[in-house]
Amino acid sequence: MSEYSKSTRTKIKDCFKFLSQEAREFSLGGAVQSLDAVPSALAFYREFVSPNKPVVLRGLIDHWPALTKWSPTYIREKMGQQTVTVTLTPNGYADAVHCGKFVMPDERRMTMGEFLDALDHNDHVPGVPYIQKQNSNLADEFAPIIDDVESDLSLGSEAFGKAPDAVNFWMGDGRAVTSMHRDPYENLYCVVSGWKTFILIPPTDQPFVPYVLYQAAKYKLKDSGEFEIEDDTDSGQVPWIDIDPLRPDLTKYPDFANAHRYEVTVNAGETLYLPAMWFHHVRQSHGCIAVNYWYDMDYDIKYNYYKFVEKVMDVVK
Template identity: 60%
Template sequence: MANSGIQEGIERCFTGLAQEARELFLDSGVPVLERTPPPLEFYRSYVAPNKPVVLSDFTASWHALHKWNHRYFRQVIGDLQVTVAVTPNGYADAVTDGYFVMPEERQMMVNQFLDIMEEPGSAQGVFYVQKQNSNLTEEFQTVMGDVETLSAWGTQVFGKAPDAVNMWIGDGRAVTSMHRDHYENLYSVVSGSKTFLLIPPSDLPFVPYESYPAAHYKEVNGQFVIEPDEEGAQVPWIAVDPLSPDVARYPQYANCRPVEVTVHAGQTLYLPSLWFHHVRQSHACVAVNLWYDMEFDIKYNYYKFVESVAQLVRKH
């Protein structure tokens, strides 16, 4: 009985935490700014309070906005070998059939990838340029000059250069499952659009996690199979699909207050560190994001404390 009372008290504290965040500093939606603020003003208004915002002119000087299309890519990097993630359903790094499944990675020429983008039914599976190891600087160096990857503004805001710069080119069926990153993220859409479903870190206690055996996809005789990793590693991952959450199984998730924002070509989303996000996109969307390592300061300490307490409550 005593333990039950303590647990109920903690859950009330969690509810109060989320409610106060919404009332005291979080916006009801994601604001869109026509002009990017000076670095210090941006840091004070958005980075320090950990609030997302869309910038309409951050990429105004990028040549990529008017150069990057299939014709240009074919002419300039058509024969370049790049890494492409392939899945049967568009879900990479996601929970499927009780496993945390990573994509099959293939090396192919940009021309081959673009052929599939232009005729999605011409190949088995969903193809997505999404390798998150600074693939723009590692694989797409030829077109790096078309974007400002070392933004002086970003360096002043975050006090450092980007830790990684990633290129994303995707099929409209490709979906990024709900997760969080330990990065300050400037996510710029060059063509098409991306729709982000966001949940603030203050809703952390209501986001359910489970542990899943790690696996990867492999195409065998024209069919995709899930192959468990030989090491038998377990991966903690979010247990709900925010587009159709199973609140009967995870009732606490109903306390979350997701916010949706669509980022269009020429816009940049500042996605603060530790915000949960789920991403959909238009077909053949092209985007570039800059990851800046977050500050592991007192806010992170409090975040980890709340996470630890939430895990204890779930176990009991």
């Protein structure tokens, strides 16, 4: 590499740092804001959706019967014999990089009662169980309790101008962790019981977040109760983030030190607006229950700028 190209590369990387700093100082601030009063759809759009800025909303789901009804006992009574899809992993990390591969979880069908037994007793099933099927499983597999929540959130549908593309039910072991990733959805994430802690990184900091291609693979639970990893040749290679924001390997990924991380805990009865394309890593309390609403993002000029930065990153690399 010539001295000129080295100098140009350094200048571009300095521009990335400037972009990150400007976003924090003029738009995002130093922490995720919380609101005790639910804003109008217009105010929500102007203050948070348009600037692509997360916020915790209190009071949005106060009227949900689920907040008082959804105990393990109630769920067992209402749908203990209902068959649901449960993911199993040996370490709590589904859809994550392990042993140099992007590894997806083993999926099993079991009754909701069996899943609740597995949460109560770690030896009932091998590995870490988690209900996280992301294909609008609330309507598909949780119909007996769907009336305790809403199939749509009026705040979201008015602000985004569309109905949700998917509504998902989440419940899992406290050892289950969602590895850092991003989604092309506007996300309203409602915690019904327990808590979830999110580590968020804004899209403006994407130059510091390492995306690498990995061979896709899946965990397979053997009859012995042990897990093995099998390549998923149909999926080929998958781009993913191989970094733990709690314990980042800055020797391997030194640029990650420049990524600004926001940490926010969402408690029962609260809703996190997680804007599209924000990187996020999630931990949870044991038995935490949540329902989230995904709305298709708009591929507007913000997305164009995002892709432009992505292309400049490729040039720098």
